[in-house]
Amino acid sequence: MINVLRWLVFAIAAFAMNFPILVTLVTSFKSTRELSTNPGLWVQAPTLDNYLAVFQVSDRLNIFLYLFNSITVAFIGTTLAVMLAFPAAYAIARGKLGERTLLPFIVNLRAVPLIIFAIPLYMMFQWLALLDTRLGLGLILSIVNLPLALVILVNAIRDLPGELDEAALMDGASRLQILLRVIAPVCRPAIVTSLIFGFITSWNEFLFGLMLTTSKAVPITVGASFFFAASGGGVQWGVASAVMVVGALPPVLLGLIMYRQISGSMTAGAVKG
């Protein structure tokens, strides 16, 4: 009956949308020999050779560096964004500051193609010696994360009853104390959600990584493409697949564990903002 049809549609949709991930996963376990004979969706003789190759550092390819860079810039990009957005969110939600100017401006930022700012930023960074640095990339990523972080936090604070602040005021707290001692703990789920979502977005960023780094601060999204540079006999698909699996793993794991919170943040901008 209709339920069977629903399951069928689900299976097809899940398979089709996740197809590239599945293919890459499967391919990462194929040996070089098998790759030349079996392009199908199954593995005849699974092997871990590709992963071993990935984790071998060469002068051209260093996955540990790329992963470290990704973690660092994602960390900077998300914590900085939240640290800037949280007090401002409070000012907007409670103090009604910039509700019609600052907030819409930042929300609209989400829609602007950020390449527009990339070029002057490149030149600015060159002047400030921030090119090819983790700090530089992290700073830019925090801008990318600001819109959604702000929307999530403004909505979270708006949902809290104003009496909470008033009770604290009666107790003699300053605004900053209210923010840190009362609002922040209560908003912890929203803050955590913003951090996680910002982490994933930063990790998955490519354009700025491509433009603003060359060798030292290259994140994994850009570093993975290095493995695709044909070296002699064409792309080594096994190793390339393994790299992609490693590069995609952290956000995917985060997503699988925290999909409930993340789905809330993904739609926060759309439904309320």
Add this chain to the structure above:
Amino acid sequence: MGTISLRKAGKQYGVIDIIKDLDLEIADGEFVVIVGPSGCGKSTLLRMIAGLEQTTYGQILIDGQDVTAAAPVERKLAMVFQSYALYPHMTVRQNMGFGLKLAKLSAGTIKAKVDAAADALKLTPLLNRYPKELSGGQRQRVAIGRAIVREPVGFLFDEPLSNLDAALRVDMRLEIAKLHRTLGATMIYVTHDQVEAMTLADRIVVLKDGRVMQHGTPHDLYEKPANLFVAQFIGSPKMNVLPCRRSGDSRLDLSGEGIMELPLTGDAAPLQIGARPEHLSLVAPESGHCRGTVEASEYLGGSISVFVRNPTLGLINVSAPADSAFGIGETVGIRIDSTRSSLFDGKGLAIGTAPLTL
């Protein structure tokens, strides 16, 4: 037209019985109020009749036809929801006409019917507004209008007044009563408020844990409650229940606090006596059936609600005339009107008294 019957109807969620073996006969044009505390299953029962909930076993008949498996619209019933459930994206006119539109009536017919209903409910100036622009009371009337327009054989009301403020509630209660007089249709009304039940019903059905505790006219339920639950649920303020014991053929021992002369039938063994605050009077300490200390008194304008504490019998609520003068801490006597009291046995069931010559 409009007779509704339930025969041994029941509803289960998994292993939990929400409604158990329920029998109910509702006559054409009757206004039946189903009342009970939260969780008693009254809304579920209403929704079973509406067709919004599947009946697990038993039968539901409308005008003699078995509708147990029929879809809501096939039952020709209309429902007014607690939250009004108006379609937010449609105007008042479109809300009221939606059912008719689905029934494929002509645009002219729909307009005529909607105009007539709107006129009756004084909604005509609001016909082009959207629900979010209306007040609670106005939305309520639109919900009623939506039901009227379909000319159903029966109306179902699911706690329609609970979202309104107190003053509005009284107004709407009168409107609904008037509606029943005008249309003469069968109405089934669910509420947790026993005042609404008493004032609106031709017949009240008291529900507890999915079972009927008693059904009858408001008068029957007030004067002759069948059990302790109904006795204390119906009537405001609540009936006082005092522990007692039989002491002889026509004497009741109020747990050592006093003696009442009361004709008792055969081998009746009452353990509790119920007396409503309005059937008690405050007298001199030595002239009452029992006595106690005044703990609190609430001036209500038309009367005074006095709370008298007796160490064995508990806190007794007496409705005293407005000009009485009792101080807190004073010792008073309580006189019970034996002709208006109820007796209950160990299981909480009412016991008959010998017929009184009044």
Add this chain to the structure above:
Amino acid sequence: MKTQRANTSEFKLLATPLVLFLLLFLGFPAIVNLIYSISDVSFETLRQPQITGLSNFVAVWNDNAFWQASWFSLRFGAITALLECALGLFLAIFLSPLIEKRSWLMAILMLPLMVAPALVGLMYRLVLHEFAGPVPYYLWAWFGASLSFLGPTSAFWTLIVVETLQWTPFALLLFYMAYRAIPTEVVEASAMDGARRWNLLWYIELPLMAPTIIVALLIRFIDGFRVFDNVYVLTGSGPGGSTASLSIYIYEAFFKQGAIGKAVAASVILFAVSFAVLYGLNLFAGRRKGALT
């Protein structure tokens, strides 16, 4: 009175870090953009741009590649938005009973959103590879057909499919939440009025979801319009620049051609257009909200 004024200044203080940060990292670049767009400047003369008027804008206007890229972005954004929303709407409503009982199904459907678009692009290079990829393999084995997915004729549609398959879950998620947000009593009232499945969908559910559908279309159009990552790694600007989105056009003008002036001028144009469209939308949304309240 004193506390009220103190309050506002406290709030202003709280918002200051953000504002300063934005001024520095957005405001300053914006100004630089404007200056460079009207100057003659190269990588050597970065610190001394020479104002030359609108010649850069003229160069962009006359550049066929610019119009080609704009057209690409427009088509790409519109088609992917429509496809993703149509598929997402269907899946959200049809699969809703399943997901309600088992929420982890949503996690599986959301997976594509978690992977970097750049990585997804690289993955498709594998998937569509003539020797190592399954798609050409099975296409040949089952249908005896062989398509050149990234060739001049099919590249555009291949990219559309890649983008759509990755981002449909976003629309699905949005619509699922909007669908579940429809009040049950409203659905029941319509059942009492006689609405069966299709009537319910057409007259009640879709109209109530309409605002969300519009928002989803807008967001996906904007994201499709400014696409970069997956297109860049899959085809780059493609044969004859046929798969260059506006973002890729600007990137290549800057990095591959070193034509700073042209790149920046194009950026300014893009910024102005985006801003105008967004401003118009905000006005429109504001007027709609005002009418209904």
